[in-house]
Amino acid sequence: MAETRFDVVGMGNAMVDVIAHTDEAFLGRHGLTKGAMTLIDGARGEALYAAMPPALEVSGGSAGNTIAGVASLGGRGAYIGKVSGDQLGQVFRHDIRAAGVAYDVPPAPEGLPTGRCLIFVTSDAQRTMQTSLGAGLDLRPDDVEPDLIAASRITFMEGYLWDPPGAKQAFLKAARVAHAAGRKVSISLSDPFCVERHREEFLDLVENHVDILLANEHEIMSLYQVDDFDEALQRVRGKCDAAALTRSDKGSVIVSDGEVHVIDAEPVAHVIDSTGAGDMYAAGFLLGYAQGRDLRMCGRMGAIAAAEIISHYGARPETSLAELVRAKLP
Amino acid sequence: MAETRFDVVGMGNAMVDVIAHTDEAFLGRHGLTKGAMTLIDGARGEALYAAMPPALEVSGGSAGNTIAGVASLGGRGAYIGKVSGDQLGQVFRHDIRAAGVAYDVPPAPEGLPTGRCLIFVTSDAQRTMQTSLGAGLDLRPDDVEPDLIAASRITFMEGYLWDPPGAKQAFLKAARVAHAAGRKVSISLSDPFCVERHREEFLDLVENHVDILLANEHEIMSLYQVDDFDEALQRVRGKCDAAALTRSDKGSVIVSDGEVHVIDAEPVAHVIDSTGAGDMYAAGFLLGYAQGRDLRMCGRMGAIAAAEIISHYGARPETSLAELVRAKLP
Numbered sequence: 304m305a306e307t308r309f310d311v312v313g314m315g316n317a318m319v320d321v322i323a324h325t326d327e328a329f330l331g332r333h334g335l336t337k338g339a340m341t342l343i344d345g346a347r348g349e350a351l352y353a354a355m356p357p358a359l360e361v362s363g364g365s366a367g368n369t370i371a372g373v374a375s376l377g378g379r380g381a382y383i384g385k386v387s388g389d390q391l392g393q394v395f396r397h398d399i400r401a402a403g404v405a406y407d408v409p410p411a412p413e414g415l416p417t418g419r420c421l422i423f424v425t426s427d428a429q430r431t432m433q434t435s436l437g438a439g440l441d442l443r444p445d446d447v448e449p450d451l452i453a454a455s456r457i458t459f460m461e462g463y464l465w466d467p468p469g470a471k472q473a474f475l476k477a478a479r480v481a482h483a484a485g486r487k488v489s490i491s492l493s494d495p496f497c498v499e500r501h502r503e504e505f506l507d508l509v510e511n512h513v514d515i516l517l518a519n520e521h522e523i524m525s526l527y528q529v530d531d532f533d534e535a536l537q538r539v540r541g542k543c544d545a546a547a548l549t550r551s552d553k554g555s556v557i558v559s560d561g562e563v564h565v566i567d568a569e570p571v572a573h574v575i576d577s578t579g580a581g582d583m584y585a586a587g588f589l590l591g592y593a594q595g596r597d598l599r600m601c602g603r604m605g606a607i608a609a610a611e612i613i614s615h616y617g618a619r620p621e622t623s624l625a626e627l628v629r630a631k632l633p
Numbered sequence: 634m635a636e637t638r639f640d641v642v643g644m645g646n647a648m649v650d651v652i653a654h655t656d657e658a659f660l661g662r663h664g665l666t667k668g669a670m671t672l673i674d675g676a677r678g679e680a681l682y683a684a685m686p687p688a689l690e691v692s693g694g695s696a697g698n699t700i701a702g703v704a705s706l707g708g709r710g711a712y713i714g715k716v717s718g719d720q721l722g723q724v725f726r727h728d729i730r731a732a733g734v735a736y737d738v739p740p741a742p743e744g745l746p747t748g749r750c751l752i753f754v755t756s757d758a759q760r761t762m763q764t765s766l767g768a769g770l771d772l773r774p775d776d777v778e779p780d781l782i783a784a785s786r787i788t789f790m791e792g793y794l795w796d797p798p799g800a801k802q803a804f805l806k807a808a809r810v811a812h813a814a815g816r817k818v819s820i821s822l823s824d825p826f827c828v829e830r831h832r833e834e835f836l837d838l839v840e841n842h843v844d845i846l847l848a849n850e851h852e853i854m855s856l857y858q859v860d861d862f863d864e865a866l867q868r869v870r871g872k873c874d875a876a877a878l879t880r881s882d883k884g885s886v887i888v889s890d891g892e893v894h895v896i897d898a899e900p901v902a903h904v905i906d907s908t909g910a911g912d913m914y915a916a917g918f919l920l921g922y923a924q925g926r927d928l929r930m931c932g933r934m935g936a937i938a939a940a941e942i943i944s945h946y947g948a949r950p951e952t953s954l955a956e957l958v959r960a961k962l963p
Contacts, residue, residue, distance in 0.1 A: 324951065352727060353727070355731060356732075357692065357701070357728040357732045358724075358728060359947060360690035360691070360724060361689040389719075390719055394690060397685070397687075397688070398687040401685060401686050402687045416720075616946075619687060
């Protein structure tokens, strides 16, 4: 096996989040599907941005958040995703590197702006996301360095990567390289609507390409088109080495061939913004897995990381997750 | 007198804040003067940014914050300041307009990026600021629309405008137009180091051009080069219609010819980031003044607005200040 340089390498649509508070009426007025991530083109993005209240900008992207979380937890993380050379691209590059993540993918050619996700946070801490992929559309197999994949214990991909046409080829290449090198491959299902868009391919991925599956209850029920969580859980059991299924404040359930673990959610005094909860759970779970911890401990690490992220705006940690985990898991 | 269209028009260096947490050691390592705003060139800005932890971006600029505060308080605000046509310039333009502020200054010519202020917040909620003015250097008298000034009850300028060489001419033009139209002129002293840089000119401004002075205790003591607040207060008394002097958690003191009012600070459960406290105090005070309220009420409005801003990151209001004021000042 190649020398291990990273615990987790993440692949995803790189983007900068643009976050603002809105009320429910705003969502209705602009026809936004609450709680979902919707893909929009540049023109629609401009129009929505013009209507958006004052916002703050912070680096995002589901897998980017997860890898920043891995680094904050003290793990070694690398990232593959595409930004442009524009100011928002520089912001993304700065932030992920400053988080301690290796990120060396060259910028997309001029003309494709860095991807942007407009996030509308309502008073119930739910986020409604409208994404222009921009430079993310340019991610391609050439951006996947085989040496990097072979040197990483886990290659992790966000399901959203199935949206841009070329990116899935990049992921399939990465999965092949990872397995050939004796490494693990993981996917997050990202969003119930994303599962809708790509269900057949996701079912094939889960059965044939993925070792570690991350999904929330809505996503896993959408994958198997069932309306009962326990039934979805039985369906996924045995399909991969481990499936970690998150259920918001009901915690998470981890299934592997022989085991089922039920993990409580970590208490949070005041939930401010649920953006990034799933991404951070993935960070804790995957780093624990890469470090060879037992599944219950992996789930606890995920729960602790998720609790930190929902107690503030933005989807990347504001405090050292490693210290939090040390304090809570002696 | 011209028809009144605005309560306050603000002039300042337009910029986007880049905010991150750091420890005291970081400030020492990079030779940063804690609590101050230091001007840096683009190269130094790049180097510091590379060393900066992951950050969030949010529109800033002292007078820009104040005018966003005026709008949040339910006042009619306009802004004069210069950004570029780049992405951060678009962010600035979007945010100030989305706050309800009139902002129509054309972008600076290409080559000058939008100004950026790197803000390092330490655990004591103090902010240390490193500013590249960028497009702000291009602000000039032509950017001051006489009709806009004549239609505004108060023309407000941040002291920082004395840093870029051409901007002070823009301000002096605005002050002339305002007074010719029977309007009031206000300045904030911005920063004790800014006072150091421009003391003689600021003394002349306060004596001869300014009706309403805003300063914190360090700035007013620096202006008169005294080390006692009460002495500074006696020195400024009578120099303008009103001087509102802020003292952090000790509240504020308002002096005019015949009156001295001592106003308590508004209690804050947990101070997160002091960035913008002075800007928001100015917003409340100036709007109260423009609305013809008594000086004590102006100070109370300032204190309420300042308390909101220091209870979260970023220097622009996250909730309606008008509602806060209605709740607290029945």
